[in-house]
Amino acid sequence: MDLSTGYMGLALRNPLVASASPLSRTVDGVRELAEAGVGAVVLYSLFEEQVRREAELNARLADAGTESFAESLSYFPDTADEDPGPRRYLSLLERAVAAVDIPVIASLNGVTPDGWVSYATAMQDAGAAAIELNVYYVPGDARISGRDVEQRHVDVLTRVKDAVTVPVAVKLGPHFSSTGEMALRLDAAGADALVLFNRFVQPDIDPEALAVVRSVGLSAPGEARLPRTWIALLHGRVRAALAATTGVETAADVAKYLLAGADVVMTASALLRHGPGHAAVLLDGMSDWMARKGFADVDAVRGLLAVPQDTDEAAHERAEYVSAMRAANRGVYETW
Ligand SMILES: Cc1cc2nc3c(=O)[nH]c(=O)nc-3n(C[C@H](O)[C@H](O)[C@H](O)COP(=O)(O)O)c2cc1C
Numbered sequence: 001m002d003l004s005t006g007y008m009g010l011a012l013r014n015p016l017v018a019s020a021s022p023l024s025r026t027v028d029g030v031r032e033l034a035e036a037g038v039g040a041v042v043l044y045s046l047f048e049e050q051v052r053r054e055a056e057l058n059a060r061l062a063d064a065g066t067e068s069f070a071e072s073l074s075y076f077p078d079t080a081d082e083d084p085g086p087r088r089y090l091s092l093l094e095r096a097v098a099a100v101d102i103p104v105i106a107s108l109n110g111v112t113p114d115g116w117v118s119y120a121t122a123m124q125d126a127g128a129a130a131i132e133l134n135v136y137y138v139p140g141d142a143r144i145s146g147r148d149v150e151q152r153h154v155d156v157l158t159r160v161k162d163a164v165t166v167p168v169a170v171k172l173g174p175h176f177s178s179t180g181e182m183a184l185r186l187d188a189a190g191a192d193a194l195v196l197f198n199r200f201v202q203p204d205i206d207p208e209a210l211a212v213v214r215s216v217g218l219s220a221p222g223e224a225r226l227p228r229t230w231i232a233l234l235h236g237r238v239r240a241a242l243a244a245t246t247g248v249e250t251a252a253d254v255a256k257y258l259l260a261g262a263d264v265v266m267t268a269s270a271l272l273r274h275g276p277g278h279a280a281v282l283l284d285g286m287s288d289w290m291a292r293k294g295f296a297d298v299d300a301v302r303g304l305l306a307v308p309q310d311t312d313e314a315a316h317e318r319a320e321y322v323s324a325m326r327a328a329n330r331g332v333y334e335t336w
Contacts, residue, residue, distance in 0.1 A: 001287035008167035008192040012039035019266035034100035036279035048110030093126040103129035130167040167192035193241040196227040218269035222336030223247040235261025235306035251285020261303035
């Protein structure tokens with residue numbers, strides 16, 4: 001089965017992409033993902049805190065004795081010590097690019113426009129096929145306006161787009177008053193792809209230890225419904241490619257995202273849960289499903305069940321809600 005496709009102008013052997021995760025923290029990890037068959041790999045993110053920390057360290061070397069130094073470093077999370085710094089990230093990127101024959105996409109995780117540009121450029125110079133901007137910004141200060149949050153996303157994208165020539169994807173969260181308009185604004189600002197959606201860390205509370213538990217949980221397939229709904233709504237309405245991320249566990253989950261209109265489908269949790277070799281299981285399952293359904297290639301699948309172009313989208317969403325609620329009132333509902 002021919003699964004070849006394109007993503008942001010990159011030629012991919014198939015639309016399954018390993019999204020940013022600890023699996024890509026070493027060259028061997030990236031090689032394993034490539035050998036399992038994925039079409040591209042997104043490296044884990046270089047964090048803005050690491051970039052700033054390295055900059056501060058450099059400044060300290062240049063200006064020993066600055067009193068504010070120790071205090072400002074105390075704002076950084078402890079984990080910054082465990083993470084490799086930007087120079088090691090760039091070295092990993094360079095070696096990973098040389099080690100595999102699929103596109104390697106670098107990921108920058110930050111929130112302020114400053115500091116992104118130089119590292120985005122360095123990532124491009126290190127051979128990144130594209131750059132994914134993981135704009136992780138939870139406006140914890142309740143006085144920050146929605147428009148400010150949106151503008152941060154656009155500003156970061158605009159600065160990086162001005163600085164590099166490789167394609168730039170924006171990975172964003174789902175929590176906007178109007179996610180569709182945010183997507184249109186990023187599209188207009190030149191995003192080559194929108195990666196929907198990042199999952200925000202939502203701390204748990206351990207009532208026995210009386211402690212806050214901060215950890216990243218692996219996703220469940222039911223969580224794919226939110227990004228899939230938005231992909232189905234945005235398909236054909238933005239020039240940017242659409243990358244699906246969250247909740248891919250089986251080949252059926254990949255098929256559902258493509259039917260909704262995704263250009264590529266990303267996976268992290270399933271590969272962490274079952275090992276990188278699970279990519280081959282997903283791809284084999286996709287090929288079997290396409291053969292069974294009579295699809296000759298990925299283009300024939302993509303967007304088949306997207307919200308049709310000539311639809312009043314708001315009315316469509318309202319109708320879906322009313323119909324689902326009517327069914328629920330008759331006792332027809334699903335458990336995820
Ligand atoms: C352990 C772990 C680490 C992750 N690290 C990153 C990261 O560095 N950068 C990023 O953009 N996303 C990161 N993610 C998010 C994933 O790339 C992905 O978008 C998310 O987990 C949803 O996809 P999934 O359901 O296939 O896991 C991480 C996810 C997990 C589970």
